[in-house]
Amino acid sequence: MQTNIGLLLKKRAAITPANEAFVEWERQRRFTFRDLNQRCNRVANTLLEQGIQPGERVATLLKNGIEFVETYFAIAKIGAVMVPVNWRLTPAEIAYILEDAGASALVHDAEFDASISTLQQQGSDSARCRLWLRVVDEPASAMTATSLDYNQCLVRASDDEPAVGAWDDDNLFIMYTSGTTGHPKGAVHSHDGMLWSQLTSMATSDMRGDDRFLLPLPMFHVGCLNPVSLLVHRGGTGVIMRDLDMAQMFKCIASERISIFMAVPALLQFMLQAPERPDHDLSSLRWIATGAAPVPVSLLRAWRELGISIHQAYGLTESCGPGTLLLAADAERKAGSCGRPQMHTEVKIVDARGDEIPPGSPEAGELLLAGRHIMKGYWNNPQATAETLQDGWLHTGDICTADSEGFITLCDRKKDMIISGGENIYPAELENVLSACPEVQEAAVIGVASTKWGETPLALVVPAPGAMPTADSLRQWCREHLAGYKVPQLYELVDALPRNPSGKLLKPQLREAFPGPAPF
Known part of the structure; x- marks a missing residue:
């Protein structure tokens, strides 16, 4: 069976068409899998009508919302390649990514009109985009010079299934990471790679078909794009927050009966200290996934007292998310560790000569990852690809040790990140x-x-x-x-x-x- 990530949505819409797929919390918009697939098809057919071909890059400058989700699956179906852009970047930083990726189109929120106008007026390579689609809640607001109205295009477009334009190892998305040399690098992932990323996450964590997954972190991160794909695959419900607002987050968890969400440790600490927390029912929460830094034992215990487990993950943009996972059962006795390899992920630690350091050794070395979810390489950067991908292993640049049970502990960041x-x-x-x-x-x-x-x-x-x-x-x-x-x-x-x-x-x-x- 061939893999196209966009067809997962088509299949899910056929299996559970009336089930709730995504909820936009602030705007209280709700979409079934049937709704989402039809909207996705309209986006896909709009892109095709505007001449977007398989393999062309379509960038997005979108806040969290249904438009991000449907654009992602639409791009996947027609075989184009998504380039999610961090909306916190300056126009110059955005222009670099658009130029490096060779983007043919950009889908953007009206909120970023100032940046878009700068890009369109400066005559840089970023302005080579021949298609600009603008998402706005209310029509009749001032348009940028060359942008088309996203919603009006959807109204006119067909919701018929488009011809599938990519399979398996074809490119699905390019996600840019902050560069160690001053410029970001684009990690290229395939349809097959994202499928194995989802399978890895589902097989390692307690993911259920009736889960309601809160999405408060920016979707341009792989840590949020992976769950978006995973929810469609598994059939759960994603509850989208456009902006991270603590008071609204508590209300959302209680009202929507959220069972899982992802957060960085700093956010978990803020939530515990928030004065409004005791006023909201958090009993629906089963577990929280976190990463980016170890979670102190005191914080683990504080959440455990609320009946909520913490799963600590380590991963990279280059690994499409999965790497290692420290489950709640081991969290206290292995405090400071980032866990053991996730399902379908292989790890090893090597010294400066490239020789493997066995588990249990006190010697630290570089952490290497392997698996079918690892990136294909860096876009347009063969030198960086050759340095990072060697003999099927992803060199993470992170220095770590592994104890006799295989638990990984990070020691330092080789790249000074x-x-x-x-x-x-x-x-x-x-x-x-x-x-x-x-x-x-x-x-x-x-x-x-x-x-x-x-x-x-x-x-x-x-x-x-x-x-x-x-x-x-x-x-x-x-x-x-x-x-x-x-x-x-x-x-x-x-x-x-x-x-x-x-x-x-x-x-x-x-x-x-x-x-x-x-x-x-």
Whole structure:
């Protein structure tokens, strides 16, 4: 049997047509699987009528909503390739992704009209998109120069099943990850890879057909795109939150009888401390999936007292989500671990020579993953692909150990990545921006512990001769050149940065000199 992710929706609509597929919490819009499949077909036929061909890239700049879901499955059905774009990015950052992916179309929310107008007016390669579809709740609002009305197109389009345009190892989506060299890389995943990602998640976790899964995290992340696919495959209900609002989240869990959701550890802590929590019934919750950082035992126990289990996951965009999982039964005795390999996922730890380090050894090494859900490679970047994918193994760049039971514990990040509030931030990108500031001679960025965010970037800046930069002036510069969540809030002026004789920056010395924690 051949695999097309879009056809999973067609099959689900045939099996349980009247079951609730997705709910938009804020707008209280509800869609059965029959509804969703028909809307998906209308999007697919609109794209085909506008000349989109199999293999062409269709980018999306969409907040969480049914339009994201139906566009994803529509693109899959016709064999185009989805490029979900982080809507927090600046126009320049968006333009880079559109250009690198060679996007032929962009589906965008009206909320981002300012960014879209900038892209359309600047005449950059991003403006080569020949199709711009604009999603707006209320027609009659001002349109950008070349965008078509998404909803009007759907009204006119047929809901007949389109011809299937891709199978198996054909490309399904390209998801861009923050780049360690200042530019993001596009991880390419296939239809078959996403299928195995879903099978892996379903086989490792307690996923049920009657689950109601809250989706509060941005859908442009693989950690949310995977559950969107999984819910259609399994037949559960996804409850979509457009924006993460704590008070609304509690109301949503109680009202919609949510059984599962995903959250970063910082959000779990915020929820426990929220004054409105005791006012809402959380008894429907069975378990919560989390990742990005270990969960303290105190936090595990606090949620367990509420009758709710915490499953801690480790995964990457490059692995289409799955990697390892620490189930609730092992959470306390293996505190700090990210668990054992998920079903259909193989792991090994290797030393600097590439030799495997056996479980139980105190020696740390790089974590490697393998499985049919691993990416095909990086889009348009054979060098990075060759460095990351070797002999069927994905080199994660994360340093870890494995105990005698096979539980993995991360020790360090080989690529110096900072995870702040669940968002991946790469110091090199921030350093490039800071170094371009006229007030800065050179800069280095490290992560320091934060009680609120898990980690937060600290920028260490050597001022340019005669310059007197301040935290405010540096922060303003970064705001003009970076997405908001990447902008460092902490700055320290230093006389020089430590380097070895070959000129390599010695970040371990910086971490020793500035251990933190952050004041927030």
